[in-house]
Amino acid sequence: MTQFRRPPIGVDGQGLHACRKRVLSGKHTLADDIGDKRNERSNSIRVRAFQESDAGRVRKIYTQAMLYGSDTLGPANSPMSVAQSSQLRKPLALILYSTFIVGLVFLFYPPTRIPGLILAFGALIPFIAWKVVISIKFKNFVQEALEVDLLDPQKYYGTNPGGFWVAEVVEGEMKGLIVGCVGLNSKVDRDLRTAELKRMTVDPSYQKKGVGRQLMIVLIEHAKENGLSTINLSTSNFQTVAMHMYEGFGFSKGKQVWVTVNFMSFTVDKAYLQHYSLDL
Template identity: 30%
Template sequence: MSTNTPRRRAGNGDSNLKKTPKRSLEGIRIRPYVDGDAEQVRELFWRGYCVGANLVLEDGSATEEGIRDLRTQPIQAIAYLAFVYGIYKLLSRPSREQVWWGALSCAASAVWVGYWRWHLRSSFWAYCRESLEDDLKDVGKYYAFDKGEAGKDEDDDGGVSAFWVAEAIGSEGEGKIVGCVGLDSRTQSDKKISEVRRLTVSQECRRKGIAASLMATLTAYARQKGLAKLVLTTTSYQPTAREMYKRSGWEEVQRTSLSPFVRGVYQHTMQFTL
């Protein structure tokens, strides 16, 4: 990129973005992020990933999906067996010793289930807090649309980055952010490649094509900027997202187990050639 190109912050009216439709869905417009969006974007991400309100999951957040999945995991089957054993001991005309063993078995099963639920929730929430202190701390600065040459500015890496929001327009013209997505060049050494991050849509607005519209806007911008490839990572806790990506032409290039203790849960790396 030319060293004479001034660096602008996201949402400052980049002329390259004027071709993006102002309103691609009824009542929804996809637009570049501006600094006034910060709190809504952070809240959207937190609720979408940790609390519940994410399009890319069938019934809520990644945390909720993970906790539901735990119920079918072998590590939880141990607790179920222990609980059944404890109930059997308590109901089979028990002696004092049988009552003690039955109560202990039931208590141990409850502690085991509770521990894994706490461990999973803590892992998700730690990731969310880390994200809010990383790229989502100052979205406009981190995902600035125009960057200069790598090394000229500590915030520039010479790659292509951007961030968009989906805004629902109310009856009186007021706007509420219901979706977002980012394009991050910092994670890639090859600046012809950029990573898709933070795709989130609020629960009340899912299944309306908002995620697809956000991705279409991002992809068009990436092509315009001359990128060769897009990459992203998602998890087995986000099956709807993976299906959407596959329908759009993304291919899975790597699958990595997230935990040796949890069966069938992976991080999926996907790529899209422009």
């Protein structure tokens, strides 16, 4: 039997044991077992089924989370920012640092100022260009999602055994604001026993507040109630926080699919997709 390695935030004492037991048995309901305690500790958030009026907000959250993140959580907290900052630690970057420094030194001596200027700018251009390339790749990825499943999540994911859910603020000044979403695509398996978790997204301003865990609990509960046996997902190495959450819910690591990234005829980076699965 699959067990949680890390408990859902906001459930404690005897309630934690009961919550685990009912999620895994398929007899757990969000209203009964998470309810007020979880909402109070997660800025009064509830998880509900997607409605057509949520579409615009869902697309905005996904774009913001994937590309830009939030300044309140510090720099480089979006996958695109993490990917861009990773270039600063690559072997090619060390060569460019050295070239740039040599160029600056040459600028101090009149006979070598022009070569120094060329070296300095020549070292900066690849950094800027590579950052632009990463930005384009991520924006294309996001745009594809917006034009495919997030164009009409209700139609794409359907209901029972699939589904699409949103996390909504239910109290305070931000009442009614959608701050997260997740989808379960059951169309990947003909016998409808296996489904794929997709688009797990939390508004950057609401990350690290238990919103993702609430979405996960509802999705797992729904999957069990509808007879699914396995949930699969994949995520990139630029999303380590998400990886830790999935592993905390009992997802097991599967294969890694490596991707070589070429730039200016050089192999400058390697990224991978990490596959996970959860047996219910």
